[in-house]
Amino acid sequence: MAEFEVTGASVDDITQLGEWAHDEGWNPGRSDGHAFFPADPGGFLFGRLDGRAVASISAVRYGTDFGFVGFYIATPPVRGQGYGIQVWRAGIERLAGRTIGLDGVIGQQENYRRSGFRRAWNNIRYEGVPAGDAGARPGDGVRLLHARTVPLAQLAAYDRRFFPAPRDTFLAAWVSLPDRTALAAVRDGELHGFAVRRAARGACRVGPLYASSPEIAATLLDALAATAPGTPLAIDVPDVNQQSVRLMERFGLTPSFEAARMYTGPAPDVDLAGMYAVTSIELG
Incomplete structure (x- = not known):
């Protein structure tokens, strides 16, 4: 049976994250990871299946009472198998006790509402x-x-x-x-x-x-x-x-x-x- 675990990110993982975001059509800045990672190095989590990264989330802490979630991605081969939700739970747990923000793509907004998120506005x-x-x-x-x-x-x-x-x-x-x-x-x-x-x-x-x-x-x-x-x-x-x-x-x-x-x-x-x-x- 495959072993799945959620771990922190390495520098190489952040590069991989940019590739995944590009594949999703989000068009991240080429060097964004060089600014994102230092903001909270412990805030980037990867789900690994038999040691191979297959899912991600960023759960970045700001100050003492705010956090922001992003890069919530499960790679296409493992979607629908429960790995993404395990990474999600780990990210939300990391930000427990804080107000949390995110930018939710249309396909995920109902899931975010079930997790206690409410829409403030849309970014177009x-x-x-x-x-x-x-x-x-x-x-x-x-x-x-x-x-x-x-x-x-x-x-x-x-x-x-x-x-x-x-x-x-x-x-x-x-x-x-x-x-x-x-x-x-x-x-x-x-x-x-x-x-x-x-x-x-x-x-x-x-x-x-x-x-x-x-x-x-x-x-x-x-x-x-x-x-x-x-x-x-x-x-x-x-x-x-x-x-x-x-x-x-x-x-x-x-x-x-x-x-x-x-x-x-x-x-x-x-x-x-x-x-x-x-x-x-x-x-x-």
């Missing part, structure tokens, strides 16, 4: 080659800087407006990896926007996209698009931010994928009006 992936800057201007005094030049403490404090827990280690890697462009919109020393574009096998991913106005969001998006002219972008937009939905439409992007942001317990109090795109559907 808009995709395509941006059609110019939609005529927006950020206003006087706004400068775009490379986010790598902004003090990390300032960047992390700004991120906390949009994410319910500190994640400084993750952010440090997220903005510094070589295959991405990270921009900050600054006025009089204050952050008014932050955005990151990263390479992927398909359309380049953009996330987060934070801004204090649609004009600043448009300027950031146009600047990111200009770093790779003619390259498609993929942006996960909270549908509750209608200004962001309209912005994507003005840039000529169209929906290609949808997932429900779900939480156990009350949805965290974050600045949805300024969140034009979430950072990732894998780690929040």
Whole structure:
């Protein structure tokens, strides 16, 4: 009889995880694992059948009371055999006592509801080659800087407006990896926007996209698009931010994928009006 166990991930496992996510059509960033793994090295679990990885989940702890679930995958040959649910239970147990978030694909949302998750909004992936800057201007005094030049403490404090827990280690890697462009919109020393574009096998991913106005969001998006002219972008937009939905439409992007942001317990109090795109559907 085959032996099944759930264990922590190795560095090589994280590479495998990116391959599985690509096979699922999620189009992860090429180097995302280099930022994901340091965020919580113990938070990536693999189900192994006779030593061979066949299922996965990430159950990443943030701060003292929040966690996020992602990468819930059972490989096609073992689906329907109960291995995926064993990995799921191990991930949820790791986050016991915390509010837990996830982005649930349509086919799994009913299962997540049975586990106590409730929908807060949908993240809609808009995709395509941006059609110019939609005529927006950020206003006087706004400068775009490379986010790598902004003090990390300032960047992390700004991120906390949009994410319910500190994640400084993750952010440090997220903005510094070589295959991405990270921009900050600054006025009089204050952050008014932050955005990151990263390479992927398909359309380049953009996330987060934070801004204090649609004009600043448009300027950031146009600047990111200009770093790779003619390259498609993929942006996960909270549908509750209608200004962001309209912005994507003005840039000529169209929906290609949808997932429900779900939480156990009350949805965290974050600045949805300024969140034009979430950072990732894998780690929040």
